[in-house]
Amino acid sequence: MHKQVVTRFAPSPTGHLHIGGARTAIFNWLFSRHNEGKFILRIEDTDTQRSTTEYTESILESLRWLGIDWDEGPYFQTKRLDLYRAYAEKLYHSGWAYYCECSPEEVERRRQEAFARGLKPKYDGTCRDKGLTPAPGRVLRFRCPQGGITVIRDIIKGSLVFDNSELDDLVLIRSDGMPTYNFSVIVDDITMGITHVIRGDDHVNNTPKQVLLYQALGESVPEFAHVPLILGPDRKRLSKRHGATSVIAYRDMGFLPEALFNYLVRLGWSYGDQEIFTREELVEKFTLEHVGSSASIFDMEKLRWINGYYIRKKSPQDLVDQLIPFLKERGYPERERSYLIRAIQTLQARCVTLSEMADAMDFYMVDEVKYEPQAAEKFLTPDTAGFLKDIIEAISLRDGQFDERALEEFFRRLADERGVKLKVIAQVVRVGLTGRTASPGLFEIMDILGKETVIRRLERALDYATAFQKSATSS
């Protein structure tokens, strides 16, 4: 019989949700879901200087966007201060902690000095045996065992051995009464019944201190799983200077949540050769055993591929709601939903992000298409003016269906009659209709745009080509 699995994600609201944080959130969520356990959200806001409610909101929003839900919380550490004090008291009375009156500046000075002499820059124990009592301005320090070793069992890394002499008499309660990270985490993890601590690699060195704290408190130690960090292309810890690092930023760039989710899971975790997973599959298949032990580099190109995959895969009906904000952002006039859906269909295989799709969609949205200079120069010229004229005429005179199939037939016959390849006509018309040399299929575009719009645009293109002719001859 097993204890119910309880995991947690505990960000501090000092910034937007980071890609790396998102991945550890995902791993925790997946692990608890896989084991039918509980997933708790906790906000570590004891750094009152840097924590803001805006960031808290942003983090929650990012989590929701990714489809990560939590069973409890969000808990806020600043609302649990009594709890930390109670545990601190316990440690103080049992002799595991002592008060220290050294000023931060003094401690820092001695630290620098020790470092300069090539020694371990840890607290030198000045107040360790002074028997100081609580008083304003004093911090509470942990009386760290000076000898022996601490072994931590890590699901990903195996056994890690630390020499206690390497450890510090860390501060538990700051002079302002706030608990420090290493202390608040363990009392939270104890009181919330966390069974598995899944977190970033950057916490391994904190772990022995925390284990010692668990032991001093007489509490049992949870399982640990330290997941390797995500690095930038320069192999340094991913940070702002590598570009966008927040999940909000990726959302705003037009990435789909399922794509980012899929990509992040696969970064550092694998299941044979499989690349694409549904959320359900992930819940079913995710285990910590398949998490790799080396750091991985964030690869935008692969994220883009996965995003493109999901864009192609999704129904245009689903896509349209997500796309609309991007269309608004561009100031396009409003269009019927059904019109947008048809337009999206033609662009799904051609766009990687929603943002790119919104850009590529301009000719569906705005009647006065902008001609790409290169395109206009090559295809809207005196040579093609006559051509355009014929086409406009032919289309105008034409009765009957104005749909993709009929149009293709019509254009093929037209090309045949003129004794040219279809592509010769197609490119001219394409530029006239879209302003570009690359676009969705010509006939599906015409079908969607409709006869009147097509004629209007081609006439404008003809004008342009004619004007081109004039300016070419007059100069």
Next chain:
RNA sequence: GGUCCCAUCGUCUAGCGGUCUAGGAUACUGGCCUCUCACGCCAGAGACACGGGUUCGAGUCCCGUUGGGACUACCA
């Protein structure tokens, strides 16, 4: 500096002593498809960091070297 971690194609990874002349994905190159661009399909190029062991046999186990990274706060 100290402590800890890591090391398979550029990148993400499969590999858990023999089935590896190392597989997949992405990116790249070429071809096919084709009204353009994509998508799709086919093909190509591309890796076990190095040195010692252990073993009948090592990408896989051990040690060392080198190279990377994290941590070293009254931040989390």
